[in-house]
Ligand SMILES: *[C@@H]1O[C@H](CO)[C@@H](O)[C@H](O)[C@H]1NC(C)=O
């Protein structure tokens with residue numbers, strides 16, 4: 176076995192962070208081992224601080240995986256804020272990413288999200304009738320397919336996924352009390368795809384893991400909104416009442432989601448405090464979202480303190496949030512601490528505006544901590560915190576905002592290295608562990624499967640194996656590796672050289688676990704390849 180020629184093509188210099196871990200010896204080749212059984216990152220229940228401290232991220236240069244294909248599906252005309260975060264996370268792969276969206280995304284029902292989404296170089300596909308017909312005929316292939324709203328459009332996902340071939344399907348589940356997870360898993364695993372469930376926050380990952388008995392990770396990709404005027408840069412003089420104006424309650428108008436009456440009650444009972452001191456000029460509530468005003472139950476006498484802003488377009492919405500002192504989640508249901516994900520979290524991250532939150536809230540949404548929110552102490556109401564904030568020096572207010580920006584950076588780092596990107600590398604590790612040379616393997620690699628599975632329509636996986644050490648990944652040491660999971664595949668019996676069918680490349684290794692097939696495998700004999708895996712890995716791990 177010789178080491179491979181360089182396979183890296185030039186492209187935009189991309190960097191992804193990965194954690195390097197030795198593969199554990201106990202992994203067996205089962206369907207579950209493809210991703211599900213391999214846990215390299217903190218999963219359900221872990222806090223963001225353990226993400227950054229426990230596992231030291233390493234930088235991998237994935238420029239050499241030009242054929243990696245990513246598909247993202249969000250057929251509903253909402254959740255654009257989640258989609259924008261994914262678009263941001265996958266921007267290094269924009270040119271190989273297809274995003275399937277609702278045909279009305281470009282119209283007013285898209286709430287201005289298109290203005291933001293269209294700036295990316297990803298290929299948007301509008302799910303019109305004609306496109307659905309094309310998909311059914313062409314059966315596109317992705318290494319990784321992400322479902323953004325499966326708990327809102329499972330019927331449509333099921334139909335679409337009958338026609339989309341893929342290695343790994345990642346389903347983002349918003350609320351863990353979704354009662355059709357079994358069906359969702361069946362849909363995701365259709366066509367022998369690997370499947371992973373992820374949520375947007377630690378507490379929903381914990382409850383979904385216990386509801387399904389599966390490993391569930393959380394990942395919160397955040398679109399880092401850039402306001403026209405960033406209040407982090409404002410001087411003391413410009414900040415209060417100028418850059419920052421009032422407090423925000425955001426999201427769909429619904430008393431099931433948010434307890435508006437709690438805040439109205441606090442305001443009514445302490446009305447005189449709202450009209451004295453700093454509060455007199457600085458206190459105001461902006462209620463931002465969509466829905467009917469009567470759902471807010473705003474008492475007439477509080478009308479002067481409250482502005483209702485309906486259906487602001489995407490940029491205007493986050494701009495307004497950015498210019499608020501803080502966002503009040505006002506959870507209308509305790510299930511937002513156990514099973515549901517509050518949209519206020521993502522809005523806070525996108526706009527860079529801290530939340531008012533108590534410790535119970537932080538225990539659930541544990542990617543946040545006391546330094547990046549305005550803490551509501553156990554004996555305090557939201558109004559106590561608001562009145563305190565309008566009298567707080569600018570430097571202290573901004574220190575919390577800075578922490579919020581730092582936390583946003585960390586959750587995005589986790590999103591880039593975490594459960595989503597991990598999925599196919601987990602499969603690679605599963606393939607390698609299948610050959611029982613576990614401890615040699617130093618983990619993450621560039622991975623791609625496009626050519627192989629797409630053309631041969633079989634479970635033939637093609638990988639570029641790249642050696643990574645503490646400093647970086649050495650792309651010049653890349654080795655191409657085929658893993659044949661289907662020993663009955665006709666290619667194996669037809670003796671046609673697999674390598675020429677796939678793509679010319681030096682340093683090809685063809686592997687199969689079935690000894691009697693070794694003689695019939697093309698190119699180097701599979702036996703040699705199989706035995707040679709050790710040397711492949713020696714090459715890549717030296
Ligand atoms: C990544 O690799 C490519 C070549 O494959 C190289 O041109 C680029 O400079 C590398 N980027 C970094 C940050 O090392």
Ligand SMILES: *[C@@H]1O[C@H](CO)[C@@H](O)[C@H](O)[C@H]1NC(C)=O
Nearest residue numbers: 352353354355356357358359
């Ligand atoms: C799931 O819940 C919805 C209502 O929330 C209900 O209509 C549906 O029948 C439930 N499905 C199952 C499988 O329990």
Ligand SMILES: *[C@@H]1O[C@H](CO)[C@@H](O)[C@H](O)[C@H]1NC(C)=O
Nearest residue numbers: 434436437438440506507508
């Ligand atoms: C809303 O808040 C009020 C006052 O704090 C409380 O009495 C009420 O139970 C809350 N409603 C819900 C649905 O939590």
Ligand SMILES: *[C@@H]1O[C@H](CO)[C@@H](O)[C@H](O)[C@H]1NC(C)=O
Nearest residue numbers: 178179649650651652653714
């Ligand atoms: C990368 O791998 C190539 C080929 O194996 C080797 O010649 C080169 O020295 C390696 N570079 C580093 C920085 O390890």
